[in-house]
Amino acid sequence: MPKLWDETIDAHRNAVRDAALDATAVLVGERGLAALTMSRIAERAGMGRATLYKYFPDLQAVLTAWHERQVNDHLAQLAAAADPAEPVATRLRSVLHTYAMIQFHSAAHRAGDLAVLLHSGPHVDDAVRRLRDFLRDLIDEGVQAEHVRTDAGPDELADFCLHALTAAGSAGSAAGVDRLVTLTLSALQPD
Amino acid sequence: MPKLWDETIDAHRNAVRDAALDATAVLVGERGLAALTMSRIAERAGMGRATLYKYFPDLQAVLTAWHERQVNDHLAQLAAAADPAEPVATRLRSVLHTYAMIQFHSAAHRAGDLAVLLHSGPHVDDAVRRLRDFLRDLIDEGVQAEHVRTDAGPDELADFCLHALTAAGSAGSAAGVDRLVTLTLSALQPD
Structure with a gap:
C-alpha cells in the first residue's frame, strides 16, 4: 500500500x-x-x-488513554516552558512553575474516585516516567552548572519536586502557587 | 445509670x-x-x-473508620516525636522524619484502588486536618524562633511539607527518606 x-x-x-x-x-x-x-x-x-x-475495549481503557494524553500534553507544555536560549536556573523555575500551574488548574478534576481510576496502567506509568525523566535531566544540567545541590541524586530531587508541587492543587491563588515554586526551588539550592 | x-x-x-x-x-x-x-x-x-x-452500616464505613484510626495513630506518633524538652528545630526535624517514615512504610498499602476508597469522608478529612494543624502550629513556633522563613504562611508551609514527604512512599531506602527530610527542611529555612 x-x-x-x-x-x-x-x-x-x-x-x-x-x-x-x-x-x-x-x-x-x-x-x-x-x-x-x-x-x-x-x-x-x-x-x-x-x-x-x-x-x-472498555471504560477503563478510555480513561487510561485520556489520562495518558493529558500527561503527554503536560510534558509538551513543560518542554515548551524550557526555552533553550535561557540559562538552566531560569528554565528550571519556568518548568516547575508550569507544572505547578497544571496541578493548580486540574485539582478539581482529581477529586474523589477519579484519581484511582486514572492513575493506573502501564501506559500512564510510562508517561509519568517520561515526565520525571524530563525533570531529572533538567536538574542534572543544573547540577553541572552548580545551581543544584549534590547531596541527593537528580532522580530523588525530581521526585521531591513533583510531589511537593502537587500541593498546588490545594493552593488558594496563583500567588500561592508562586510561593510554592519558590519553596521547592530553594530546597534544590546547594548549601 | x-x-x-x-x-x-x-x-x-x-x-x-x-x-x-x-x-x-x-x-x-x-x-x-x-x-x-x-x-x-x-x-x-x-x-x-x-x-x-x-x-x-457497610464496607465503606469500615474502611473510613480504619483510615481514620490510622491517621489518628499517625498523629499520636508525630506528637510523641516532638519532645517538648527539645528546641523547635529538633522537634520539627523529628516530626517530619516520623511522618516521612510512616509514608515510607505504608507505601505498599496505598497502591491501586485502596487510596480512593480510603481517602474520602468527613471523618478522614477531619483527621487529616488535625494532622496539618499540628504541623502548622509547630512551624509557627519555628517562625517565632526565627528558624523558619516568613515569605509563605505556616499553613502553606505545612501543606508543602506534607505533600513533599509523600515522595517517601517511593524512596528506595531509609537513607533516601533522610535525604528527603533534609531537602524539605532546607526549603523552610529563612533566606
Whole structure:
C-alpha cells in the first residue's frame, strides 16, 4: 500500500480516538465520572458504539488513554516552558512553575474516585516516567552548572519536586502557587 | 445509670470496634482490598455479622473508620516525636522524619484502588486536618524562633511539607527518606 494511504488511515484513527477522548473530558466535566458510560461517550463524540468499542475495549481503557494524553500534553507544555536560549536556573523555575500551574488548574478534576481510576496502567506509568525523566535531566544540567545541590541524586530531587508541587492543587491563588515554586526551588539550592 | 456502667459500655463498644478494624487490617494485608467483605471481617474478628452491622452500616464505613484510626495513630506518633524538652528545630526535624517514615512504610498499602476508597469522608478529612494543624502550629513556633522563613504562611508551609514527604512512599531506602527530610527542611529555612 502506498505510504500516503497509510498516513491517511493513521490520521483518521487518531482523529476518531481524539474525538472519543474529547467527549470523555466534556462528559466528566459536566456530570462527573460516575455518570460516564461507553454509550454516552459514543453519542457525544458523534460515533456509533461499535466504532468506539473498536478503539477501546472498555471504560477503563478510555480513561487510561485520556489520562495518558493529558500527561503527554503536560510534558509538551513543560518542554515548551524550557526555552533553550535561557540559562538552566531560569528554565528550571519556568518548568516547575508550569507544572505547578497544571496541578493548580486540574485539582478539581482529581477529586474523589477519579484519581484511582486514572492513575493506573502501564501506559500512564510510562508517561509519568517520561515526565520525571524530563525533570531529572533538567536538574542534572543544573547540577553541572552548580545551581543544584549534590547531596541527593537528580532522580530523588525530581521526585521531591513533583510531589511537593502537587500541593498546588490545594493552593488558594496563583500567588500561592508562586510561593510554592519558590519553596521547592530553594530546597534544590546547594548549601 | 451510674457513670461506671456507662464507661463499661463504652469500653466494650470500643473493643468491638477495634477488633473489627484489626481484622480489616489483617485481611487487607493478606488478600487485598478486593477480597474484603463484611462476612470475612466478622468471621476474622470472631463476631456475628449482625453485630458487625450494628457498628458499621457497610464496607465503606469500615474502611473510613480504619483510615481514620490510622491517621489518628499517625498523629499520636508525630506528637510523641516532638519532645517538648527539645528546641523547635529538633522537634520539627523529628516530626517530619516520623511522618516521612510512616509514608515510607505504608507505601505498599496505598497502591491501586485502596487510596480512593480510603481517602474520602468527613471523618478522614477531619483527621487529616488535625494532622496539618499540628504541623502548622509547630512551624509557627519555628517562625517565632526565627528558624523558619516568613515569605509563605505556616499553613502553606505545612501543606508543602506534607505533600513533599509523600515522595517517601517511593524512596528506595531509609537513607533516601533522610535525604528527603533534609531537602524539605532546607526549603523552610529563612533566606
